[in-house]
Amino acid sequence: MTKLLNLYLDRFEGNFAVLLIDQTQISLPRKLLPEEASPGDFLSLDISIDENKKRMAASELARLKKHLKGNEG
Numbered sequence: 499m500t501k502l503l504n505l506y507l508d509r510f511e512g513n514f515a516v517l518l519i520d521q522t523q524i525s526l527p528r529k530l531l532p533e534e535a536s537p538g539d540f541l542s543l544d545i546s547i548d549e550n551k552k553r554m555a556a557s558e559l560a561r562l563k564k565h566l567k568g569n570e571g
Contacts, residue, residue: 499546505543511525
C-alpha cells in the first residue's frame, strides 16, 4: 500500500529544507528535493514498502543465521 503525503516547503535552513505536513514540521536534506523547489511550493511524497527488498533482506538474514549456526559446533 502506498501513502501519499502532501508537503509544504516552508523554508531552507542551510542544507536542510523545512517542510510542513498538516501541523507537523520535518527537516530533510535539501539535496533530496528537486533543484527547482523553492519556499512556498507544494510537494508530493509517495511512501511505500519495497516488498522485493524486504524479501531479499529476510532471505539474506536467514542465510547468515544458518551460516553462523553451522559454525557453532
